[in-house]
Amino acid sequence: MAVNRGAALSALDVMRDAPVIPVIVLDDVAHAVPLARALVAGGIRMLEVTLRTPEALDCIRAIASDVPDAVPGAGTVRNAADAHAAIKAGARFAVSPGYTRSVGETCREAGLPLLPGVATGSEVMAALDGGYKELKFFPAVQAGGLAMLKAFAGPFHDVRFCPTGGIHAGNAPEFLALPNVACVGGSWIAPPELVRAGRWDEITRLASEAAALRRG
Structure with a gap:
């Protein structure tokens, strides 16, 4: 189903669209569109393209322009400049490895849904304080x-998490079974070796398996 590009998107919309958000690292713009099409064909539309390579913003721009059923997002957003660059490239959401007030306020003011990274109770409280x-x-x-x-489920009963880092096909179901987990993030759906080899059918298969995972 095509995504209405004019529709408002929330962070919860991003998390609930599919059980897995792929964490994507691209160093060749030519791979961006076929990869996005392969993932969408498998039922995965929310695509986190990490800002870890010089080509990342151009990849987001290409997906936003040429794959209307995809919802490109920017990962590894570390500061306000990253957020502004992501928006300019066409990102519909952002994911950050941590939380700062600057990133939080920038994304809110721009209307860009943000999934900020946390690892401790204090960091959860800081993010909650930022809304x-x-x-x-x-x-x-x-x-x-x-x-x-x-x-976390006790003191932060109203928080929903997207665990990312060390998540793979083998342990994803355990995480998704937790009531405070809305989705997981992982790179196993679009591994660099398959992307470089152009094995789009295999990536579609991995995406289909991920989209079929059950949540608690």
Whole structure:
């Protein structure tokens, strides 16, 4: 189903669209559109293109222009300048490895849904203080994994998480079974070796399997 580009999008919309948000690293703009089409064909539309390469913004721009069924987002947003650049490139949402007031305020003022990264109770409280209740738990496995998310459920009962970092096809179902987990983030759906080889059918298969995962 095509995404209405004029429709307002919330962070919860991003998290609920599919069980998995792919974490994508692209260093060749030529791969952006076929990759996005392959993921959409498998049922994954929310695409986090990380700002880890010089080509990332051009990749977001290409997806936004040529793949209307995809919803491109910018990952690794670390400051206000990153957020502004992502918006200019056509990003519909942002994901950050941590939370700062500057990033939070910039995204809110621009109407850009943000999933800020947190790893501790204090960081969750800082994000809540900034008005954010949909958060990226990062790095998920290294920061305590399932046990930490279960511990968060008590004091932060109104927060929904997207665990990212160390998540793969084998452990994703355990995370998705938790009631405070709305989705997970992972790179296994679009591994660099398959992207470089142009194995789009294989990526569509991985996306289809991810889209079929059940949430708690």
